[in-house]
Amino acid sequence: MAETVQAATLRADVAIIGAGPAGLFAAFECGMLRLGTVLIDALDETGGQCAALYPEKPIYDIPAHPAIEAGALVAALEQQIAPFAVPRLLGRRIERLQGSRGAFSLGTDHGDSIHARAVIIAAGAGAFGPNRPPLPGLAAYEQTGSVQYYVRRKEAFHGKRLVIAGGGDSAIDWALELREIALHITLIHRRAKFRAAPERLAQLEAASGPGGPIELVVPYQLHALHGDGGTLASVEVATLEGDRRRIEADHLLAFFGLSTDLGPVSQWGLQSALHHIQVAPSTCETSLPGVFAIGDVATYPGKLKLILQGFSEGAMAAHAIHPIVHPHTALHFEYSTSKGAPGSRDAPGSLAGAGHAPRPAAA
Structure with a gap:
């Protein structure tokens, strides 16, 4: 993996x-087309939500992988772009975009300056953080890890004894995923109806039936946390009618x-539309020429919010960018099997042949 610049x-x-x-x-697809790239992300590591929120959560709809953990997927993608030595600016937030198609200037909150001929926005939903429950003394329990919003390591x-609060995919997925690891799981939701596949x-x-590993407590909402010095002992829940119940717990998710x-x-x-960037379906170019958007942040008729769709969009954007960077060179589409392995001296996308690798600008 290339070092953080x-x-x-x-x-x-x-x-x-x-x-x-x-x-x-997208960095890989650009590399295969002899386009040098730089990656910028507000997080301190690559991988986006896959790395930050659920690295051990299995994903089932990646082609050729019946199941792959999110962290393993990120590691494989890193390995795939390793031959291109892509520099990255991590823990940085883009604050400024100036210029036009073929000559953009971007600035970060750390004072970095990036000059690029095209821009790809692959920012997902943007910078993200958890919606925290309004509970007294919450911060103390967050600091000790008694209250968490993401699962980084299942073995933790x-x-x-776990209390999981929520009624959507994440709450249900993790209740099922952790049922064979935790001593006991209590799933709290404000109503009896859950939102999931x-x-x-x-x-x-099946898991919440008599004697099952998951206990459903509905319709209840979080009311208070009880413990000492940030160490959780129990979670208090309540109904809208005021009925209360305490549940012994080591962690609240x-x-x-x-x-x-x-x-x-x-x-x-x-x-844009509904906080998403509208793009042309065939190129993923935005309303600003030379700026493209892919992944969850992009929208167009028929858009599916799937990782594999983001992969496809990255390829389309890279091919649409090629004539911006190489206006006098025709792009003859080839399969990767014809191009050769990335990094090999004869491969068109290799470092040996790349004519536009990212580089420090002259002072």
Whole structure:
């Protein structure tokens, strides 16, 4: 994996904002077309939500992988772009975009300056954070890890009493995923109806039956936390009618969704709809020529919010960018089997043949 670049001025063919799965694969597709890239992300690591929120959660709809953990997917994508030595600016937030198609200038909140001929926005839903329940003393329990909003390591909950709060996919998925690891799981929701795929609901019903590993407590909401010095002892829940109940617990996992913010990107004048950037379906170009958007942040008729769709969009954007960077060179489409392995001296996308690798700008 290429090292994180310190505050600097960089020149690249393509600046990719967002280093989640879609951004990482876009860097690969660009590399195969002799387009040098730089990755910029507000997180301190690549992988986006896959790395930050659920690295051990299995994903079932990645082609050729019946199941692959999110963290393993990110590692494989990193390995795939390793031959291109893609630099990345992590823990940085893009604050400024100036210029036009073929000559953009971007600035980060750390003072970095990036000059690029095209831009790909692969920012997912933008910068994200958990929606926290309004409970007294919450911060103390967050600091000790008694209250968490993401599952980074499943083994951390081995033999623990868990209270999981929420009624959507994340709450149900993790209740089912952790049922064989935790000592006991109590699933709290404000109503008896859950929001998830029918298959998962059927699994939940089976797991929450008599003697099952999951106990459903509905319709209840979180009311208070009880413990000492940030160490959780029990979670108090209540109904709208005021009935209360205490549940012994070592950890509370609260899944109430994420608050997301595109930040300065939303001020760039790009045509948008419902907080998503509208793009041309055939190229993923936005209303600003030379700026493209892929992955969850992009929208168009028929859009599916799937990682594999983001991969496809990364490929389309890279091919649409090629004539911007190489206006006098025809792009003859070839399959990767014809191009050769990335990094091999004869491969058109290899470092040996790349004519526009990202580089520090001259002072």
